[in-house]
Amino acid sequence: MAKVLVVDDDSDMRPLMRVTLTKLGHTATLAARGEEGLQLAEAGEFDAIILDVMMPDIDGYEVTRRLRANPRTADVPILILTARAQAADFDSAIEAGADGYLAKPFEAEVLNRRLGDLLKQAAARRTAEPGPGGHSPSGRVIVVLGLRGGVGSTTVAVTLAGALVRIGRRVCLVDLTTSGGHVGLNLRLAAPTTWANLPAAPDSTVVAQQLLRHDSGLLVLAAPQQPVRLGPPAAAFRATLDALQIFFTDVVVDAAAVLDEATWMALGLAERILVIVTPEVCAVHTAVGTLKLLDTVRRPESQVEIVLNHVSPDHNLPPAAVERALGRPPDLFIPYDRQQPVALTNGTPLIFAQPGAALPAAVGAYAQQLKEAAA
Amino acid sequence: MISSRSGVNIDILSEAHRISCRLAVGPSGLLAQLNDVTTSLAEVEDAYFSRLQQPAKIVAHFEAAHIAKGQAVLVVVARREDLGPHGQPRTGYSRVITVPVLMTTPQFEVQGQIEVIHKYDAAELLVGGTGRFVMVFNAAAVATAFPETSFSGGAILVNRSQVEMIAPLPRAKPNG
Numbered sequence: 001m002a003k004v005l006v007v008d009d010d011s012d013m014r015p016l017m018r019v020t021l022t023k024l025g026h027t028a029t030l031a032a033r034g035e036e037g038l039q040l041a042e043a044g045e046f047d048a049i050i051l052d053v054m055m056p057d058i059d060g061y062e063v064t065r066r067l068r069a070n071p072r073t074a075d076v077p078i079l080i081l082t083a084r085a086q087a088a089d090f091d092s093a094i095e096a097g098a099d100g101y102l103a104k105p106f107e108a109e110v111l112n113r114r115l116g117d118l119l120k121q122a123a124a125r126r127t128a129e130p131g132p133g134g135h136s137p138s139g140r141v142i143v144v145l146g147l148r149g150g151v152g153s154t155t156v157a158v159t160l161a162g163a164l165v166r167i168g169r170r171v172c173l174v175d176l177t178t179s180g181g182h183v184g185l186n187l188r189l190a191a192p193t194t195w196a197n198l199p200a201a202p203d204s205t206v207v208a209q210q211l212l213r214h215d216s217g218l219l220v221l222a223a224p225q226q227p228v229r230l231g232p233p234a235a236a237f238r239a240t241l242d243a244l245q246i247f248f249t250d251v252v253v254d255a256a257a258v259l260d261e262a263t264w265m266a267l268g269l270a271e272r273i274l275v276i277v278t279p280e281v282c283a284v285h286t287a288v289g290t291l292k293l294l295d296t297v298r299r300p301e302s303q304v305e306i307v308l309n310h311v312s313p314d315h316n317l318p319p320a321a322v323e324r325a326l327g328r329p330p331d332l333f334i335p336y337d338r339q340q341p342v343a344l345t346n347g348t349p350l351i352f353a354q355p356g357a358a359l360p361a362a363v364g365a366y367a368q369q370l371k372e373a374a375a
Numbered sequence: 376m377i378s379s380r381s382g383v384n385i386d387i388l389s390e391a392h393r394i395s396c397r398l399a400v401g402p403s404g405l406l407a408q409l410n411d412v413t414t415s416l417a418e419v420e421d422a423y424f425s426r427l428q429q430p431a432k433i434v435a436h437f438e439a440a441h442i443a444k445g446q447a448v449l450v451v452v453a454r455r456e457d458l459g460p461h462g463q464p465r466t467g468y469s470r471v472i473t474v475p476v477l478m479t480t481p482q483f484e485v486q487g488q489i490e491v492i493h494k495y496d497a498a499e500l501l502v503g504g505t506g507r508f509v510m511v512f513n514a515a516a517v518a519t520a521f522p523e524t525s526f527s528g529g530a531i532l533v534n535r536s537q538v539e540m541i542a543p544l545p546r547a548k549p550n551g
Contacts, residue, residue, distance in 0.1 A: 054395065054423045059433045083384035084395050084423075084431075085453055086526050092431035103453060104384065 002026045002047035002119055007037030007063065008081070009055040013104075017050065024112045034058030038066055041073045048118055049073075051098070053082035053089065061096040068097035069234040069261050071268025071297060077118035081106070095200035097235030139170075139245035140374060141269050142252045146276035148286040149257040152311045153276045154182045155340060155349075157254035159360055160274075162351035163367035164250050165218045169374075172211065172248040174241075175223040176256050176263055178231050183254055184222045187214050188347035191222035195232045195240070202236060204243035216352055219248070234261035241269060249374065259293075267297045272370070273304045277326070280316040284325045291326065305331035312336060334362045382420065386451040386526060387442055388516070390482050393430045393526075394442065396422035404459010405452065409444060409532060410506040416441045427482075428521050444507060448480050449516055450532040458530055462510060469493070475544040478511065479519075480537040486544070487514025487531060495543055501535050508532035 004026050006017045014030045021028040029044065031037035034055045041049060049067065053060035060080055067073040077100070080093040085103030093101050099118050102111060144160065146153035154177070161173040175183035176195075184191045193210045202210075211219045221240070232240070244251045253270070255263045267273060273294060277287040287306065294304050308322060308330035323329045337359035343350040351360040382397040383405050396419035400408050409417065422440040423433045455462055469492045478485045489500065489511055500509055514531035518524040 054421065054433065054436070056436050056438075059423075061431075061433075083397075083453075084386070086386070086430065086451075088431040088524060105453075 002115070003029070003045065004115070005029050005031065005037065005040055005044065005046045005049045007031045007034060007049065007055070007060070008052040009033060010052065013052075020108050020111065024108070024115075026115075034060070034063040037063055041067055041076065042070065046076055047122070048077045048079065048115060050079045050081050050115075053080060053084055053093070061092050064093065064096040064098050065234065068238060069264060071265070071299065074234075074238060074265065074268060075122065077122045079114060079118055081111075091200075095233075095235070097238070139248045140250050140271045140370075141241060141245065141266060142250060142272045142274065142370070143255050143263075143266050143270040144252065144274045144276060145255045145263075145267070145290065146283075147257055147259070147290050148277070148283040150311075151276045151278045151283050152309045152334075153257070154186060154254050155311075155344075155359070156274065156276055156307060156309060156334070156363065157252055158183060158186045158349050159351045159363040160367055161218055161250075161252040162216060162349055163355075163360065163364040164252070164370065165216050166351065166355065166364070167367060167371050169367075169371060170247070170249045172219045172221060172244050172251050174221045174244070174251060174253045174266075176231055176237075176253055176266065177223050178228050178256050178258070178260070180227045181223040181225040183220060184212070184225065186344065186347075186349055187218070187220065189214060189220060189222065191225055194222045194224045195237070196224045196228065198232060198236050198240060200233070200236050202239050202243065204246055207240050207243040208247070231256055231260040231262040234265045237262040238265055238269075241266065250370070264297060267294065268299065270298065270302050273298060273302060274307050274332075275304060276307045276309050277322065277330070278309055278311055279319070279322055284317065284322055288325060288327075307332045307334060309334045310336040313338075332362065332366050334359055383452065383457045385419075385457075386528075387419075387447045388427070388449040388451065388483065388518075388526065389446050390448065391427055393425045393427060394419070394422050394440070395425070396420065396440065396442075400459060402460075404461055405450075406458045406461040406508070406510065406532070408459075409447075409450060409508055410461075412505050412507065415444055417444055417447075418442075427518050427524060430524050430526075445534070445536065448482055448534050448537050449485065449526070450508065451514075451516070451526050451528040452530050452532075454529040455512060456529075458510065458532075462530060473512075475546060476511065477540075477542050477544055478509075478533055478538055479540045480533070481539065482519055482537075483516045484519060485511055485514055485516045485531055485533055487511035497541050501538055501541060507534060507536070509535050509538075 018028040051060045078098045079100045080098045081102050083104045144157040161171050164171045189212045253266045277283050313336050335358045339357045350357050382399040387394040422437045473488050474495045511531045515527040
């Protein structure tokens with residue numbers, strides 16, 4: 001028996017759906033508007049959502065997008081049920097993040113079959129079996145976040161991903177930034193394919209085709225090399241992360257410095273979130289706000305860790321002042337490393353060129369902790 | 376079959392828009408209502424309109440609207456039954472022939488099957504009688520200006536006054 005939320009503005013349809021679903025052994029909760037549906041979905045624990053497209057306040061595509069962007073509802077199977085049944089409507093539903101599509105009018109048996117399929121797929125995702133190569137499909141997502149910008153997030157992300165590779169982890173580094181593909185620049189990877197090439201609903205094969213391989217064995221999902229206005233859509237990025245978690249033990253996400261759809265999605269899925277802060281007033285101020293914000297988006301079991309990163313030899317704020325402002329000590333202290341600008345110029349990250357240098361040594365020790373935590 | 380409110384859900388395609396709406400029909404059915412030459416307007420409910428270049432994107436919603444029948448180029452229905460009694464297969468002794476056709480209007484290319492009595496007669500189809508629309512069954516329409524945009528249904532009604540060309544298509548040969 002499944003708990004199903006039905007969102008349909010048709011006052012005749014709603015009781016019909018209740019009767020039909022009850023006969024099929026499910027329980028139905030009804031909403032007459034998109035906004036009401038969103039509120040119920042947020043508040044309740046539903047196994048599936050059946051959603052009309054044509055609704056006066058918010059159409060079903062937009063409702064789907066918002067459900068997918070919300071970590072609390074991102075995984076709930078969504079079946080679009082509508083009288084608009086053209087190919088373009090189907091494409092739009094899938095693009096928005098729906099799992100299935102059924103045209104009105106419909107047979108109860110067809111609804112039962114379609115709903116059953118979606119529930120089975122969702123259950124399979126939750127208890128997924130080992131993926132290719134015997135690796136767990138629930139690879140760990142680690143998000144490196146620096147909303148202040150200029151705090152060295154990409155350096156930390158590249159170094160952490162490299163350190164994890166060096167200790168035998170299967171790692172994919174995802175560059176979610178929209179400002180010009182800096183991971184590719186750090187690693188000197190030409191990026192003929194980026195997340196901008198991903199279709200609306202990529203499967204694991206398509207995702208694998210977009211990855212770039214660094215000589216170290218690190219795989220990279222690159223960002224477009226030119227600045228772009230928006231990151232990938234939440235639904236497409238969710239499907240991408242799902243696929244990457246099948247193949248990799250660790251998916252390190254270099255998040256955008258803005259809270260776009262994809263970054264928000266990644267934060268909701270992350271097991272670890274590394275908030276990067278430098279010892280200067282604006283960065284600390286942003287970090288304080290970021291920590292508060294993360295309480296609303298992260299999974300309860302995810303760990304938020306503060307990384308105090310010294311990107312210059314000058315210290316505006318002493319560590320004690322940073323700790324006081326943040327209300328807790330940093331979890332990782334990265335000293336200034338004069339080799340880092342040289343490594344960036346040379347195109348070989350320090351973690352590969354000089355793993356014993358101050359920066360890679362600090363991040364490497366943290367990577368080792370991550371490996372042990374995973375074991 | 377589980378369906379929503381009384382009335383028939385239709386997609387009306389004009390030169391530039393797609394209007395998804397519901398038309399309340401009487402016992403004579405949808406086809407008779409649209410072909411009724413004594414009224415130029417059709418009153419529809421729950422109308423969602425989109426532009427043809429983005430046919431899935433809903434631009435606006437109106438609880439009620441009037442459609443100028445003469446400007447409706449195509450009317451798409453999901454199932455033949457939605458047309459009402461006049462859209463059902465003929466019974467009796469008349470020999471009904473199914474002819475695959477291509478019809479063009481300035482905005483669409485429509486491919487499907489028409490049903491004729493005894494023989495195919497383009498003049499009878501396009502200028503005979505008083506009906507405004509001709510029925511094409513199991514039909515698909517492509518928007519000429521946006522070839523990636525297509526519509527299909529159990530039947531498409533084509534506004535006869537907008538038809539530029541009709542041509543019978545060769546019948547598919549059986550395999551082997």
